[in-house]
Amino acid sequence: MQRTISLLQRILDHELSGYIVIGLLLRMLLMPYFIWPYDIGAYRVGLVYFLNGYDPYFLHASIYPPLVYFLTFPLFTVAYHFGFSLDSLSVLDMVNGNSANGIVAYSQVDPWFLVLWKLPLLCFDVLTGIVIYSFVKEIAVDFKLPKRLFLVWFFNPFTLVISYVHGSYDILVAFFILLGAFLLYRGNYLSSGLCFGLGTLAKTAPIFVALPLSVILLLKGVGRSLSIAILKTNARAFLRFVAGISVCLLPFAPLLTEYSSLMYMGISREISITGGLNQWFFAADLQRSYWINQYVDTIQLVFSYFPLICIIVSLIFCRFLEFGQKRILLAVAFFTGLIYFFLPITLQPQYLLWVLPLLVVISAIKKHFLWILGLCSAAGFFFYLSIQSPRIFLYPLAMYTSLYKPEELIQYVSTYLNVPGVFSRYLRQDLCTLFGGIGFVGLLSMIILLIVNLWVTKNEERR
């Protein structure tokens, strides 16, 4: 008892405890009444089939890897025993927005579903903050920095919007990449491998970070001075790292295989460009998607070589750079950033979250990364609000409280979608292009700065 009280006392006295309580209250306020209507239907359908014992991939009912279902399945199963039901979902109406080409769907779900769905996100979000705090504490000289950077993460409006308004679980990917980097920094290769494996069960991106990292672990220092001792140490680190990944992936191999073939089928037919990165890079004019589809074969060829490109880059790194702890951290951020330029057919703004915690941590050693963080966060945040207007997120609030009327929201969103633009046909396209462009500049600057810092760190080490 005495011990518990003393532990509680220590937790309450911690410099973060007050902020965590405020942050939790803010998050709990957002959880039940905000959704991104376009995705919530997909979350729900995959979960329903899973709860009924069906393989959601065989039924093409899910485009998400299995981790999220194994996390939420026990949670929802318990909730059913307390009288919970998902059945309040309804599709209200479709806005006749010419600029949106019929993409606006208003799926409604019970606030309790939203709370349960977002509960794991809350856990991983808080854990991410704690890992950032611990990581910065290890690498920063300034003792005030850990708290400051924790706050930068914990109250970043963009990260709040992604997890608690959108309900997207990209926070899991961000957490596992960050924790993997932290453990790699500490030289705990097996646990780091576990993190990248778990991240791959949440979304495929982390495996494309782990691949070049494993090459670096195996070959670091080899280009500079080849010795059996280095090779032995490297091989041990490499095997631990790969074993960690394999331990995570093997038990889920049947579902993962189905998921992969489903994804392959999805991307191998035709690139559909109606949002995300493609909108960012090629402007919001949907007609331009036809142009890109003419070169679909070339684009897919380049995409398919992405793992090879990563391996070549990591070999170059091994040849010219000496990998200490900090450079490993920069390399993790670099390979995560590279994904945005190669891998996703449609790069959604929420994917930006994967790299943000790393940028927060790196800013403890290189302050200018805070600017990149701000640029990407602001671009992502305003891009989100511009897609279908900020009021698109308010449907549960309108359905389940008296603050808004659903009809008013439909009217407002319809009007917004049809507002003429200055440079393109519709205002929403202008805004998405603008904020997408800013996001693109942010990502490009991040890659350039990371390369520069990887090299600068080398020079410093030489001196």
Add this chain to the structure above:
Amino acid sequence: MPAAILVLLLLGELMWYSAPTSPKRGSFSVLNVIKETEGSKMNVTITYQFDANLPLDAAVVITPVTGAPEDMPVYVFYDADYPTVGTNWIFIAMLQAHLKAELTLRGYNAVVELVNAEELKDILLAGERAIVIMASGAFPSNVLSQNVNLIKPWIDSGGVLVWFGFYIGYYVVDKGMTKETIKDDDPRNFRENGSKQLGLDGFFEYQELDNNPKVAVYQSPISDAIDTSYDLIQQAPLLHMVWANNGSVLGKIGGENPFRFRSSISLIPSGKGRIVIFGFFLMQSLALNGPECAAWDIAQILCSGVLQMEPASIMWHQDHRLAMGETKMGLFNVTVSSGVVGLVIFEFTYEKSDGVLFHRDFVSVPDV
């Protein structure tokens, strides 16, 4: 920490796969069917039972049919060597994938495959009894052109054509063409005469698309019974023409006045076959009228027996709401007239339901 998360996940996996804790689906069974002749009619009493393991929002539909239902192979036209008109091949690939899944759930026992233009031609030439879904907005010229019409004879011999998009037969495309090379005044196109090639003269109102009604809002009895939700009607056939030709309304109804009413999904008989017309294109994935929604609607149409139903017939349906763990019985007392060879008993759960449960049965009715 990662090891602890992994253990948590493995526990979740163990729960999902292992028998004591794995999810149970509930069940539906037909308990009893009693047939009694009364003059030229027959009274049929059907008793059924549900067991719910998760909360269920379900419906049971009884469809009187004039021919025994048949699980015909389903072919979805997909050929990237041809251009789509007003849509995108990826939506069509998604439609096939989702339709296959929806039909598997309903126990539909036939293939659901993508076919290219050459394979389509072979199917039509062989007169194969099948369902062909064309959602690309145009016919490939090897099956319908100024010199060839393999579509109409195939439908008349018993095929079922499901059509999405532009007015049926309006555009004809050649192999190697691109979206950019499609021109409205291209001599290849039948334009307004296209519907005549399919025997649908007078079914469509050709005018500026923006002048056409866009969305249907009124439920029809069949859309209410089998829960079809596709609601676009911008290029749908006129309702009075569908009815005048012994057709049925499978979707919703909309339009400005009764003479211009249209249905979002129309069923038009042609010879021994059927044409099912959706009133517009497939929309974006995960949105209303997207491939998932259309796949659901097609699966409901194929499994509920409406393709074999007489146009003037009545469908019976009952809705049920079951709590978790609840068992419930239901009863239908229906009267069928001569010409009906049997009843399709189709049970399905609505999309909003927590539990997923489908069941199909066929009860033959002796000739009265």
